[in-house]
Amino acid sequence: MSVFYLIYTSKITLQASLHNMTLIDIYRQAAARNTQANVNSVLFFKQGNFLQYMEGSERTITQLFDKIKADKRHKNIHVIEQGQAPNRLFGHWKMHCINLDNVNDMDDVDDISPLLGYFETAQFDSASVPRLLADVENYYRSGKWQRHQHTNFDKGSYSHAKLRRLGFKHRYFLWIQLGFLLVFLLLMIYWVLQNRVHLAALNHPLSALTGFLAAAL
Numbered sequence: 675m676s677v678f679y680l681i682y683t684s685k686i687t688l689q690a691s692l693h694n695m696t697l698i699d700i701y702r703q704a705a706a707r708n709t710q711a712n713v714n715s716v717l718f719f720k721q722g723n724f725l726q727y728m729e730g731s732e733r734t735i736t737q738l739f740d741k742i743k744a745d746k747r748h749k750n751i752h753v754i755e756q757g758q759a760p761n762r763l764f765g766h767w768k769m770h771c772i773n774l775d776n777v778n779d780m781d782d783v784d785d786i787s788p789l790l791g792y793f794e795t796a797q798f799d800s801a802s803v804p805r806l807l808a809d810v811e812n813y814y815r816s817g818k819w820q821r822h823q824h825t826n827f828d829k830g831s832y833s834h835a836k837l838r839r840l841g842f843k844h845r846y847f848l849w850i851q852l853g854f855l856l857v858f859l860l861l862m863i864y865w866v867l868q869n870r871v872h873l874a875a876l877n878h879p880l881s882a883l884t885g886f887l888a889a890a891l
Contacts, residue, residue: 678732679763680739680756681807683798684724690747691722697773700747705769713738714764716810720774721794724748727807729762755800763811770819786813 690696697719708715713730726742728735735756743751764770774790777783783791787809789802798806813819 676758676760677729677762678735678756679727679729679759680735680753681725681727681798681803682739682742682751682753684726684748684751686722686724687747687749696747701769701771707738708768711738714762714767716764716767716770716772718772718774718790718793720790723794725790725793725798727764727810729759729764732758752797754798755803763807764814767814772819785816785818786810 686696701717704715704717707713708728711730711734713728713734715726715728718725728738730738772786774783774793787806789798789806789809
């Protein structure tokens with residue numbers, strides 16, 4: 675029996691990225707909704723971008739996607755491809771989430787699909803879909819997804835997590851910049867103190883001259 679599928683990409687909104695429970699709420703709400711509607715789905719998240727594949731009856735997927743488009747937690751929604759497939763690919767995944775930001779080893783990303791390595795910078799197109807689905811299906815059938823701990827979203831603001839990752843990635847540069855800032859502040863303090871000394875030395879003879887002139891007059 676054929677099944678309807680739809681795959682799309684989108685981007686998290688700034689407002690949603692600041693809330694601690696956004697990603698975990700998306701996972702919980704979609705899991706409950708997909709279970710009730712008999713929909714299978716896999717959702718990837720990386721550096722603010724979503725990539726989701728859904729499969730089920732055409733009517734159900736269409737109605738579900740209308741709700742997804744109205745969701746204010748993401749924007750720039752782009753349908754890559756939709757159509758009929760011979761059968762379901764991911765029968766055990768009602769809502770399987772993979773947070774690629776938590777995958778530190780590129781070998782683990784390649785276990786899923788090498789195409790996901792540039793997910794944050796490249797827009798997928800219909801030409802990429804067969805390769806991507808084949809890779810993810812192999813990952814699904816291998817059972818490796820059951821051992822990976824990055825399949826669920828972590829609790830916490832995406833924006834805060836992004837700042838932490840940027841801070842860790844550029845920590846040496848930031849320490850150097852902090853060192854330059856401290857040196858600059860010390861030089862400024864030294865310059866101010868030196869100028870106060872010069873002003874005090876200049877004010878002393880001027881005071882004496884003023885007193886002398888006052889006495890003479």
